[in-house]
Amino acid sequence: MLDHTKDQLTRELGTSGIQASAVGLGTWAIGGWMWGGTDEARSIKAVQASIDHGVTLIDTAPMYGSGVAEDIVGKAIKGRRDKVVLATKCGLVWHTQKGNHFFDTDDGPVHRYLGKDAIIYEVEQSLRRLGTDVIDHYITHWQDPTTPIAETMEALEQLKKDGKIRSIGASNTSPEDVKAYLAAGQLDAVQEEYSMVKRDLEQTHIPLVRENNVSVLSYSSLALGLLGGRMGPERTFEGDDQRRDNPRFSMSNREKVARLMEQIAPVADAHGATKAQIVIAWTLQQPGITFSLCGARDEGQAVENAKAGLIRLSEDEVRAISTAAATHLTDLDA
Template sequence: MEYRQVGDSELTVSAITFGAWAAGGWMWGGTETKGAIEAIKASYDLGVTSIDTAPIYGQGASEELVGKAIKGIPRDKIQILTKYGMRWDLAKGDFAFKSQDNSGKPIDVYKYSAKDSIIKECEDSLRRLGTDYIDLYQIHWPDKTTPIDESMEAVVRLIEQGKVRQAGVSNYDAEQMQQAEAVVKLASNQVPFSMLNQAIKETVVPYCLEHKKGILAYSPMERGLLTGKIKPGHQFSAGDHRAGYRFFKEQNIVQADLLMEKIKPLADEKNATLGQLVVRWTIEQPGITAALVGARNAEQATQNAKAIAVKLSTDELAFIDQHIQQLELV
């Protein structure tokens, strides 16, 4: 495994980080607890020491799974990354969307990051995770109803109390990062980035490079689309959010499938899966500190972790980029 410093902070993470959204089941058509815990343990055995989760993932289920999976591992050998600012248990803040919990019960999700709410969320996360500190605490989404400085002041207090080691943001643009940085030193920004979605290259990547902030890339596999296993006409199970997600429109599935066909010979040459090639390409991109990759069983987790062994030359990276630039996405 490769380990990278997050910006100029004191935090180091594995370049392949375990993304625990799917492990929580929510919006992925349910979960299987045993498989999710085995996935996290298999990742750790292969050097994936960093785990990213959030309270909203399964409304606490993901954090609880992470807590069970890391039990017995020396705390200083892992890095726990979690978030705050999405509430399903009270109607305050900026309404985000309607959803269902894992039992099918309707829930309303709000972006809410007022100071008292953050303090409560942190205590709840610590309890679910079974730990006394969080390595990286990230606001999940911007909350237009709460001033950024108020949210960041809460994190400063948690850092002072020793409950949080480093402050991060997620889904922030460069201007929002600058506002947050006026209150607390940021380690990173967690943002979507994949072969199909490179919007962060416009302003976020330049800002992070200039100001020495880490970038944690989520959805590098574009929620499974870049594994080469999802073909045109694919049918998702009930409760799977991908059925209505932009990149799963039929034309985009066709385009992604064509891209996978073009780069498959390179994957074969490397004795790698398409997914492994995609992950390696992701962490080779300028400014990207780590790729957050999910798994729902030990086999998937093992395949993800072994992507670190794939090596890509400058010419090979250019070959991949050439085919990406030919995509016609809607």
């Protein structure tokens, strides 16, 4: 059974001195965009249930529903701000067309732009939506090829001096980006996709960040639900759900994942845990992975993810799961 005598696993965010739960709540789905809409009341309960079960790290972004996710998080943490390490982002903008055009939405174009003027504008918008006067971890969401990283870092370091943010992160980076951030200031974390089905980070980033005491916030640990243990072949995706046309969710992939889950099941049973919880725990025991951001759209999912922070897999269990993943997840449709 899950050992409830263990505390929620916590780790330091880079060298910032900020301690946060290793399992974090990701709020992309709560924003509704690319997830088939959102339910505000249900989403607020998901955030609050996460906090009630020891999750302190909450990650959001303006782009998640064009402010919707930040608004929901702000409502959910009202009166609980002191229990939360709050992370949000900048760099995907729709208030200006400066920078690099990224994609179009029904409301207009979105650009990648990390110029000082935009960062100063964005942080104030996020502070307002989140109902707080400081952001604990501020992350550049996607990298802007039109703005030197030194300029971006100058703005972020100034926000830190001004007390608007407490630490700095960068997401969706190349190793060269990370080196440029490190040369320009104190980078505390990178946020990158990492899961059993996407492990290239182990070669591209992990050696560099470990050498420089930079944390890794892994997102999509459950691969958008593919590794959640419930993604059967009968599942369909509607509307703007990004998984609808994603080749990673092909029938053959789901069959391969099902075979992996059969081998994870005994480990889950031994811990009184779900297969998804074991996948999250395995992720957190990979070298260099500091935090695992897990999405939740309702209270049940939030509690399930939070309890993964109580699990400590043995070395033999980690090794067995890694072997099973290598066996069943090779040659997945990309």
